Amino acid sequence: MLWKDKYELGVPVIDAQHKELFKRVESFLQILRSGDSWDEKVPKINETLEFMKKYVVEHFRDEEEYQRNINYPRYEAHKQIHDSMVNYVQDVSKQYEQSNNNEYLMQQFGGKLLAWLINHVAAEDQLIADYAIKKGMRDNDR
Amino acid sequence: MIDKLYRAFVNATHNVFNLMLSITEISDHPTEDFKCDDEVDIAVGIVGDLYGEVIYRFPVSTSLNMVNIMSGMQFNTVDVFVISAVSEIANIISGNVLTALSDSNVKCDILPPVQCKPYEDKEYEMKTSCCISTTIGDICLVIKLNRAS
Numbered sequence: 412m413l414w415k416d417k418y419e420l421g422v423p424v425i426d427a428q429h430k431e432l433f434k435r436v437e438s439f440l441q442i443l444r445s446g447d448s449w450d451e452k453v454p455k456i457n458e459t460l461e462f463m464k465k466y467v468v469e470h471f472r473d474e475e476e477y478q479r480n481i482n483y484p485r486y487e488a489h490k491q492i493h494d495s496m497v498n499y500v501q502d503v504s505k506q507y508e509q510s511n512n513n514e515y516l517m518q519q520f521g522g523k524l525l526a527w528l529i530n531h532v533a534a535e536d537q538l539i540a541d542y543a544i545k546k547g548m549r550d551n552d553r
Numbered sequence: 554m555i556d557k558l559y560r561a562f563v564n565a566t567h568n569v570f571n572l573m574l575s576i577t578e579i580s581d582h583p584t585e586d587f588k589c590d591d592e593v594d595i596a597v598g599i600v601g602d603l604y605g606e607v608i609y610r611f612p613v614s615t616s617l618n619m620v621n622i623m624s625g626m627q628f629n630t631v632d633v634f635v636i637s638a639v640s641e642i643a644n645i646i647s648g649n650v651l652t653a654l655s656d657s658n659v660k661c662d663i664l665p666p667v668q669c670k671p672y673e674d675k676e677y678e679m680k681t682s683c684c685i686s687t688t689i690g691d692i693c694l695v696i697k698l699n700r701a702s
Contacts, residue, residue: 412625440624444634515633522637525623526573530645533572 413437413525418532420540425477428470429532435463436528443521449514456517460507464500471497474536481543492535496527555679557657558650562607562694565649566685569642574622579687587684587693592616593631595640597647598664603654605677605698608669609643615690622689640666 414433419426439459442452471493478486503520510516563581570576589612598606611619613631616639620628628635647663654661677697685692 437625440626444624444626518632518634519637522620522634522639523641525620526638526641526645529573529623530569530641534569534645 413440413529418536420536420543422477422540422543425474425536428466428473429536432463432466432470432528433532435459435466436524439463440521440525443517449512453512457512460504460517464504467500468497474539478539481539481546483539483542485538485542489535489539492531496531499523555681558654558679558696558698559681559683561650561653562646562696563683563685565646565653566692566694568649569646570687573642573645574619574689576622576687576689579685582684582686584682584684584693584695586686587691589691589693593636593639594669595636595643595666596669597643597666599647599651599661599698600664601661602659602701603661603679603698604701605679605696607643607647607697608693608695609639609646610693610695611639612690612692615687615692618689636668640668 413436414430418429418433420429439456442455442459445452475486475490475493477483478489483489503516507513507516507520563579567579570579587610589610591613593611593613593616595609595611596606597609616631616635617628619642620635620638623638644663644666647666651661651663678699680695680697682693682695685694
C-alpha cells in the first residue's frame, strides 16, 4: 500500500484528499505495470490520467487555501512547487495525446509521479503540519 | 567549502532516504569502497554561484530496491519507470542541498536530471566523491563544481 499513516498532517480535509490521491496513484501504477498489453491498458490509463489532472488541481487549491488561513510563511514557495507540478502534468498529458498514447512517456511519468508524491507529502506537506502544531492551529483547521 | 558540500549531500541523502524510504541506517565511506558492475548514473546540473554537476551512481540493485519500497510493487529490471523514479530522487536530494546552501547565502539552481555516464571530462575547482552505504545498497555521489567568477 502506497499510503502510510506517518503522512497524516492532522488536517482532516487535506488528509482525506491525500489518501484519495495516493489511492488513485496506486491504482494508476498497478494498471501501468500490469502484464496486459499497452492497448488493453490505454482506456484505464487515460481515465485515471484525466481524473488526476482535475483532482490534483482541486487538492492543491484546497491545500493552498488552508495555508493562507493559517498564514503559512512558506506559502509562496509551496505554491510554486504545486504550480510546477500542475504544469508538468499538463505538459506530459499534452505530449501523450499528441503521441497517440505513447507508453514510454507514461512509464516515465509514473516513475516521477511516484517519487514526487511521496516526497511532497512526506516532506513538504509535513512542514505545514509542523507550523500548524507550533501555532496551535492544527485542530482548528479551516 | 568542499567539506561543507560533501556533508550537505550526505545529510540530504540521509534525510531523503529516511523520509521517503524509511531507511535510517546510512554511513559514508571513501569512494574506493564503491563496487558496482551495473549501475544507473544520473547527472543533476547546477547553475548559479556554483556551477557544474553532481553524478549519482545508483547500482541496479539499489535502484530496484528504492522503487520496490516506494511503490510496494516488485520491479526486477531497470526500465524507464525506474530510471525516472531514481532521477526524481536525485533531483530531490540536490534540491534539498541547494536549499541548505541558500541559508549560507550560496544561491544556485538545479537543472532537470538526465541519465549519463560518469565520464571524467574536465577539471573542476571543487571535486569530491563519496560512497553512501544503506541497508538497501550503496550509492556513489560525485560532486564536481566551480565557483562563478
